[in-house]
Amino acid sequence: MRFLAEAVLTASVFAGVALTFLTPIVSAHSLGASFEATTTPYRVDVGYDPAEFMAGYASRFDFDLREESGPVTEYDYVWVRITKEKQTLFATGIERQLLGPTTLLYTFDIPGNYTLHVSYRQGTDVMAEASFAFTVVANDSGPMLPRDGLMGFGVGAAFSIAGISTWLRLRRSHVRDVS
16 A cells, blocks of 8 residues: 555656646647748748737747658757847747757737748758748736646646645654554
8 A cells, every 4th residue: 555655646746747847848839829931841830829929928939840741850950030120139049959849938028010030050051941920919908827837837736736645644654653
């Protein structure tokens, strides 16, 4: 019985930590909101979350480069530039991640029309480039809570509480056995 309880404790704590901290990291592109462009022989795919860009709140971008037929193509890094009108607000290179999405978090300060420019690179060679225009709206609704992050945090917290309560029961039974 004690072995089963320890296994439940370990699994609960692991699942709690994983769901609490990893769900917000891996879920943006699975929501389906994305910019896509074909630049033969590749398809540029930039997932984003939330679906509506709102001033004052972080937006997450996930960068993928695929062959036109579908499989993900390897690249070394993606060069990202965000402009408003003709002014560059942000520019950086992001190394392709081996595990999980290659991600950028960015907070747009003011509403307006923006352009996201991406350039996928293999060494010094440009593999594919694309630009995507989008609009950032004013925030009139108050704080916005990230749906997936909250769900992952809630489920993770529940698993953690289950693990802690199992640990407390084990501890109490151990104290009684010793007495």
